[in-house]
Amino acid sequence: MNSSASTSAAYTNKKWGLPLILPCLLYMLAQLLSSHRVFDDQILVVYDLRLAALSALLVLFGYRAVSGFFLLAIFTLLLRPEAEAYELFCYLTAALISHSLYFRYTGWRSAASFGRIQLTTKRILWLCVCNTLLSIAFKEMVYWFTEINFQPGKILPDIFCADTLLRIQGVMNGCVTGIPLFYTVLRIISRPKYALTCFRTMRSQFSGNVGLLGFIVWSLLLLTLMVCLNIPDQSNIFFTFYSLMLIFPLMLWSAVRIGYVFTCPVWTIMMIVLAKNNANYIALTDDFLLHQMLVSTAIFIFTLTIVIMGVLARFNTLRFEQLLNMGLTDPMTNMPNLRALKADIKASPDSTVCLIQVPEMELFSRRYGLHFRARYQKKLAENLREKLNSDEKVYYHAGFGLLLKLEQPTWGRLSILYKAANTFRYTHNNQQLGFRSGLGYCRATQFCNDVYSLTGKLGIVSGLSLVNGKPENLEAQSSRMLESHIVGRTDIRTVLQKTLDNDAFVLMAQPIVSTRGEERYHEILLRMLDEEGRFIPPDRFLPVATDAGLAPDIDLWVIKNTLKNMQEYPERSFSINLAPVTVCRASFVHNVQLLLTQFGVDPHRIIFEITEADALSDTEQSQNTVRALKSLGCRVAIDDFGTGFSSHARLRDVSADILKIDGSFIREITENEVSHYIVESFCHVAKMKNMQVVAEYVENEKIQRCLERMNVDWLQGYHTGKPVPLLTLV
Numbered sequence: 001m002n003s004s005a006s007t008s009a010a011y012t013n014k015k016w017g018l019p020l021i022l023p024c025l026l027y028m029l030a031q032l033l034s035s036h037r038v039f040d041d042q043i044l045v046v047y048d049l050r051l052a053a054l055s056a057l058l059v060l061f062g063y064r065a066v067s068g069f070f071l072l073a074i075f076t077l078l079l080r081p082e083a084e085a086y087e088l089f090c091y092l093t094a095a096l097i098s099h100s101l102y103f104r105y106t107g108w109r110s111a112a113s114f115g116r117i118q119l120t121t122k123r124i125l126w127l128c129v130c131n132t133l134l135s136i137a138f139k140e141m142v143y144w145f146t147e148i149n150f151q152p153g154k155i156l157p158d159i160f161c162a163d164t165l166l167r168i169q170g171v172m173n174g175c176v177t178g179i180p181l182f183y184t185v186l187r188i189i190s191r192p193k194y195a196l197t198c199f200r201t202m203r204s205q206f207s208g209n210v211g212l213l214g215f216i217v218w219s220l221l222l223l224t225l226m227v228c229l230n231i232p233d234q235s236n237i238f239f240t241f242y243s244l245m246l247i248f249p250l251m252l253w254s255a256v257r258i259g260y261v262f263t264c265p266v267w268t269i270m271m272i273v274l275a276k277n278n279a280n281y282i283a284l285t286d287d288f289l290l291h292q293m294l295v296s297t298a299i300f301i302f303t304l305t306i307v308i309m310g311v312l313a314r315f316n317t318l319r320f321e322q323l324l325n326m327g328l329t330d331p332m333t334n335m336p337n338l339r340a341l342k343a344d345i346k347a348s349p350d351s352t353v354c355l356i357q358v359p360e361m362e363l364f365s366r367r368y369g370l371h372f373r374a375r376y377q378k379k380l381a382e383n384l385r386e387k388l389n390s391d392e393k394v395y396y397h398a399g400f401g402l403l404l405k406l407e408q409p410t411w412g413r414l415s416i417l418y419k420a421a422n423t424f425r426y427t428h429n430n431q432q433l434g435f436r437s438g439l440g441y442c443r444a445t446q447f448c449n450d451v452y453s454l455t456g457k458l459g460i461v462s463g464l465s466l467v468n469g470k471p472e473n474l475e476a477q478s479s480r481m482l483e484s485h486i487v488g489r490t491d492i493r494t495v496l497q498k499t500l501d502n503d504a505f506v507l508m509a510q511p512i513v514s515t516r517g518e519e520r521y522h523e524i525l526l527r528m529l530d531e532e533g534r535f536i537p538p539d540r541f542l543p544v545a546t547d548a549g550l551a552p553d554i555d556l557w558v559i560k561n562t563l564k565n566m567q568e569y570p571e572r573s574f575s576i577n578l579a580p581v582t583v584c585r586a587s588f589v590h591n592v593q594l595l596l597t598q599f600g601v602d603p604h605r606i607i608f609e610i611t612e613a614d615a616l617s618d619t620e621q622s623q624n625t626v627r628a629l630k631s632l633g634c635r636v637a638i639d640d641f642g643t644g645f646s647s648h649a650r651l652r653d654v655s656a657d658i659l660k661i662d663g664s665f666i667r668e669i670t671e672n673e674v675s676h677y678i679v680e681s682f683c684h685v686a687k688m689k690n691m692q693v694v695a696e697y698v699e700n701e702k703i704q705r706c707l708e709r710m711n712v713d714w715l716q717g718y719h720t721g722k723p724v725p726l727l728t729l730v
Contacts (some may be wrong), residue, residue, distance in 0.1 A: 023068030045170030047275035052178025260310030438466030603633030663697025
């Protein structure tokens with residue numbers, strides 16, 4: 001209880017005690033640091049910091065500084081000359097009014113530290129320009145009503161006289177440079193930790209923009225010029241205000257490269273020193289007032305330039321850091337992305353990278369949207385971070401999972417992470433969802449410059465992990481075998497596109513022979529050559545074509561080139577296989593109609609073979625395609641019948657001209673009674689629907705005789721005829 005009371009009392013004393021005491025001390029310090037110069041019995045303002053001190057107190061403490069101002073006013077009335085009391089009154093009134101206007105336009109941000117681009121314009125306008133003009137206007141009013149002479153002269157008779165401009169610029173220079181300096185000092189006094197914040201800011205700007213050698217050279221040049229300006233030697237041009245002109249580019253360089261936090265206090269200290277030694281570089285001659293005005297104006301302009309450039313440089317640095325951070329962060333999850341992982345791997349090449357893949361997330365993302373995936377990844381990442389060390393991170397993966405950078409993990413830790421990912425439950429729409437995850441991992445040493453290749457390879461082993469139910473290492477033998485399979489598919493995909501673009505497929509024709517003496521026809525078989533001229537089996541490249549979305553284009557290429565051959569040999573008939581995705585395209589029948597018209601082929605001589613799963617499907621588009629092909633005059637065959645989900649009931653509903661029984665039944669027809677019975681039953685139902693029957697894989701005479709006894713209409717296989725190139729077909 002006593003401890004809480006003492007803490008509260010200390011906070012109250014600090015909150016109200018400092019604003020009560022500091023105004024007197026700071027105002028006296030400002031008087032001490034300000035500089036004036038006597039010329040023709042007039043006091044010229046060189047650099048005045050008193051108004052800056054009062055404004056800095058208001059910026060930091062706000063209305064709490066009023067009590068300190070009241071104490072300062074009493075002290076001045078009792079102990080200082082009457083002119084100083086009136087002058088303080090003018091400064092206090094101007095400071096309070098200008099701060100009220102400033103606070104009105106900035107609100108709660110008014111007490112923020114200096115150097116912010118959003119507040120710089122308002123601070124210059126209200127705390128510097130408005131402050132200065134009001135204070136001088138109030139002084140003139142006091143002069144009119146009391147005839148107390150503040151010695152600078154009067155404004156209203158000639159506002160653009162030299163001494164008036166000097167007075168305005170001296171006070172305004174003091175506000176522009178003094179307010180930030182006094183604010184920083186006051187804030188450090190009220191909160192000493194702020195000094196560490198300023199130091200860290202300076203150090204970050206130094207380390208990012210300026211080397212040690214550059215800073216030393218800059219410091220020596222600046223020190224040399226300051227020495228010249230503060231030594232009374234008017235015979236050498238470098239000991240006049242000419243050196244002051246050389247200081248400005250140095251300070252401008254400092255504002256841009258070293259930063260506002262460092263440059264502003266340094267420039268203010270230099271201004272105090274130069275103002276105190278004003279007589280050393282401006283000689284008291286007949287042209288003194290002109291030179292003093294030129295120096296004051298130059299200092300004022302360059303002060304504004306240094307301040308604004310310093311603020312802009314800081315703003316640009318912050319924006320660059322924000323953009324850099326945006327480039328290293330995923331916008332949906334605010335998690336570090338692959339670029340961040342790449343940078344971290346370069347810094348720690350011996351670390352281990354893990355990929356946690358959640359394939360089911362693709363399905364749920366389609367239903368609930370990408371935000372569902374982002375929220376799931378964020379929650380899963382939070383769950384996994386609890387099991388990571390302080391130097392380990394979780395990264396966003398553009399696929400359906402997360403990436404982790406681990407430092408020398410053991411198998412036990414990997415197993416814990418794998419279990420955590422698979423036991424994690426995510427609540428969505430009052431439902432608890434759990435997804436199976438795979439974890440693939442690998443040392444990052446050999447992938448420091450190619451993190452994208454690393455994540456691709458980890459995607460392979462994470463799929464293997466999902467099957468095997470344990471974390472999988474990319475360097476394991478089974479993983480390398482799976483990787484070779486993936487690489488083989490990608491190579492086939494490349495050759496596939498190249499072959500399609502160059503019309504380089506090879507068409508083969510295998511005869512289908514009638515058991516009733518009818519004219520034979522041929523089935524078109526597609527073949528592809530690799531880059532070394534070797535045949536790639538259809539069962540290797542056709543699935544790749546389907547996955548790549550090339551199957552419809554390939555089917556149209558086959559149809560076009562078959563019809564081109566039939567244009568020269570109109571008596572030939574061919575059957576052409578169609579991929580499932582081709583059958584489901586609404587534009588397919590229209591394209592076939594155009595090709596038939598283009599080559600003038602009799603549609604009845606074309607048979608389109610559709611796999612059983614497509615022909616017997618309830619998909620409306622596939623049924624429409626079958627009906628449309630028959631309406632063109634083409635015939636339709638059900639290919640590989642018996643391997644899918646067929647039954648006699650479904651066969652009853654299908655509309656086709658030919659039924660091709662899968663070879664897996666035909667090969668065993670003479671040795672397996674079940675196969676014999678199945679084929680025979682298929683033939684009976686097909687005859688009842690007026691469908692002709694084709695038997696595939698007729699490999700010997702014995703099978704042929706058995707099929708002929710079943711009244712099968714057509715035979716296809718190596719026994720009846722092997723495939724030959726279409727161009728060599730006689």
